[in-house]
Amino acid sequence: MDKRISYFEDISLLKDNSVVGWSFFWLLLFGLVPFVLAEYQVFIANLVLVNVIIVLGLNVLIGNTGQISLGHGGFVAIGAYMTIILDEQWLPFLPSLILAGFVAALFGFLLGIPALKLEGPYLAVATLGFGLAITTIIGRMPFFGGHMGIMPPPLKVLGMEMTTNMDFYYLCLIIALLIGVFARLLIKSKIGRAFSAIRDSDIAASALGVNVVRYKTMSFAFSAFYAGIGGGLWAYVLGFISPGNFTPVLSILLLSMVVVGGSGSITGSVLGATAITLLNLQGEKIQELPLIGPFFEWVSANYMSISGLPNINFLFMGLTVILIILFEPLGLFGIWLRIKIYFKTWPF
């Protein structure tokens, strides 16, 4: 689409000066956002950031390597529980978060081994089973708080106590930024190109000397690491976790964020995580919206049921996923690309 002048444009983090400018603009915007939002909206922004972190990793697995995972809720659970347990008894917050990420990555590596031989529905079932197994095991062990769940200890980062949603926001923003830059560097490196080669054809990739075994398991471990980090932050943002948070529904939600945003793109991950998180939260209390709210209430009262109205967010979610795949396979990122190209080539 764009004209490329040298190879270094493909591997550099920021392509040219206009990208640098825009990056600074967005960074400034994100940095100032919590000052204009209400307390509850900052909380939602935190959830969005956490989902962005998880989806960045999942997108590398799905969009760049072409594998599917319906068990990412399991990795999120591992990250969340490990962070809390380590933070409570042994380590400060940041080391426990990173260690939890590595524990999740270890599980990702282990899941990656049987996943080497599987594809399509077989892989879907294996990962789904993994996710279910993790939640069930956690839910049955008193050490993890069982079905009642556990609460994270007060958050202390580098000696600073973090209590308000705004503190959490900056913590999540910095981690999301670091992790996003790392994901972009990874995709643009040799490893990222190996991932894409495997996605397009693993047989051809191995014929060209790509070690498929190594890179597939690496991709699983990488995305599990991101899910673990995201899970650890999620636990502190929510302030309470139980096995009920990590059902297959969570894995499906994460998957739909990847698809809606645009698979294989960093911008897409951010857009998808934001859109689906907001849609999901707003769908649950749709009657509070102006104009649309009363309409849906009227429809519910006459044709459907009022008590079932909160379920409407599932309906919208499913519809969004179907429509995106049918009409815009590149997702929101594809729409953004088309708008960009339209204005670049205007008036033609």
Add this chain to the structure above:
Amino acid sequence: MIGQLIMTGIVAGSIYALIALAMSLTYKSSEVANFAQGEMAMFSTYVAFVMLATYQLPFWVAFIGSLLFAFLLGLFLHFAIIRRAKNPNVLNLLIITLGFQIFLYGLVGWKWGSEQRVLKIPISQTETVEFAGLTISQLNLATILIAVLLMASIYILLRFTKLGLAIKATQQNQTAAKINGIPTKWIVAITFGISSVIGAVAGVLMAPITTLDPNMMIEPMLKGFAAAVLGGFNNLAGVVAGAFILGIVENLFGFYVSTEFKSIVAFLIIVIVLYFKPSGLFGTHFTRKV
């Protein structure tokens, strides 16, 4: 005791077998692992419930009516959604059916709410039948019989009728089937319809045992899917065998080892089996061309 356990396992296995059979029928003819199978069955069961409770129709009318609805729902899924996909790859098709699953879940939840309802059927759950020293409730016996009957009719359909021949031809090679004058578009659609009907039967048989609510088919659907994968997705007889193996092993495990982890043992078996046999126990592994 062990006979009784195996019997209960067979009852669970026949439900899994129906769902597994439905999923592998569509998978064979269109390469779509239909994740919406369970919710489609749940929706059809709600239709039966409405006909029974709101319109006071006799059970058999409601049953046939819901099967008819299930058939149309299958056609709808194929014509309105799956055929519309622009460049369908396995991943996208899988996600489309996941989207349809969430959509139906939301639709049913909106229409009927999340409360649990009772589906009244004329087969008793409490009265039992005894034979060969085993006790089995009438409903469970009926479940096994209906499942076996349905499987037999699928076998007859595929083996001895012209439609079955067309379905098999489409499954083997769609282009060649089309050249030979088979309307493959309709044949695939009909396979979707038949699968949906099989799922709906499983739903109506399940509803009195659990209760009727939007979550009722999630676990049976996952188990049925797991069973299909265990048996080898592209071998119908293998799929049914896988379902019965899964049902029995799960029940024995639940009694002798741990009831707590009963629900996940299925997936542990799957992961282990897939590690050694990547296309299931009885599936045929075909090599892909580059």
